Amino acid sequence: MGTDFGSASEPGGSGRRATRSLGPAAGDVRLVLLGPPGVGKGTQGRMLADEKGIPVLSTGDILRAAVREGTPLGRRTQRFMRAGELVPDGLIDEMMSARLRQEDVRGGFILDGYPRTRGQAEALSGVLAGLDEPLTAALLLEVSDDEVVRRLSGRRSCPACGRVYHVEHQPPRNDQQCDADGHALIHRDDDRPETVHNRLEVYRRDTAPVAGYYRERGLLVTVDAGAPPDEVRERTWAALAREPAFRR
Numbered sequence: 001m002g003t004d005f006g007s008a009s010e011p012g013g014s015g016r017r018a019t020r021s022l023g024p025a026a027g028d029v030r031l032v033l034l035g036p037p038g039v040g041k042g043t044q045g046r047m048l049a050d051e052k053g054i055p056v057l058s059t060g061d062i063l064r065a066a067v068r069e070g071t072p073l074g075r076r077t078q079r080f081m082r083a084g085e086l087v088p089d090g091l092i093d094e095m096m097s098a099r100l101r102q103e104d105v106r107g108g109f110i111l112d113g114y115p116r117t118r119g120q121a122e123a124l125s126g127v128l129a130g131l132d133e134p135l136t137a138a139l140l141l142e143v144s145d146d147e148v149v150r151r152l153s154g155r156r157s158c159p160a161c162g163r164v165y166h167v168e169h170q171p172p173r174n175d176q177q178c179d180a181d182g183h184a185l186i187h188r189d190d191d192r193p194e195t196v197h198n199r200l201e202v203y204r205r206d207t208a209p210v211a212g213y214y215r216e217r218g219l220l221v222t223v224d225a226g227a228p229p230d231e232v233r234e235r236t237w238a239a240l241a242r243e244p245a246f247r248r
């Protein structure tokens with residue numbers, strides 16, 4: 001493989017290589033990313049999205065943007081966040097639905113962090129059916145629990161833009177600074193080993209049923225993500241290339 005596709009994937013930044021073999025040539029990509037924390041959903045999502053020229057829709061980003069812009073949905077969300085309460089599923093559904101109707105999503109999208117429950121998966125199916133743009137696949141990235149702990153303990157995040165790095169596998173260009181904006185990277189409490197086990201439990205309880213939902217519908221594509229990001233990306237395109245919805 002060529003150079004590291006990298007963490008700093010601002011559009012146009014690293015230059016798209018036209019000769020990529022397995023590629024994104026075939027049809028529309030409307031993808032849900034699933035997998036345990038630390039499996040590399042963010043990294044893979046960004047790489048796949050850059051190659052296809054489509055947006056990554058992350059629940060966290062969309063919530064933050066709605067709050068920042070003070071939209072009606074954003075103001076409702078903010079009340080829960082201020083009170084330290086979880087934002088209710090229904091509100092997240094509404095916000096994702098509004099986002100999915102925007103123009104830049106018509107060429108495809110990658111969803112990261114949504115749906116998180118079976119109920120949300122059902123809501124998403126309804127929205128996409130209404131748009132006549134069904135999912136291409138739900139991509140489940142899998143690694144062992146031990147690997148999750150190992151990966152997360154090396155993870156560093158940018159507090160400003162949310163970009164995620166890894167001390168070994170995906171270090172920033174400058175020591176401990178975000179490539180995009182230069183902010184000092186942090187080790188989030190969420191990524192400390194003592195909290196990771198808890199996150200894995202929550203994942204199994206809430207998100208594993210989402211994988212089941214897509215398996216029942218013949219949409220689940222599983223990729224072994226125990227490899228460097230470039231290799232996982234190749235495996236992902238290879239797996240998607242076998243999907244009828246992608247070949248169309």
Ligand SMILES: [Zn+2]
Nearest residue numbers: 158161178181
């Ligand atoms: Zn940043």
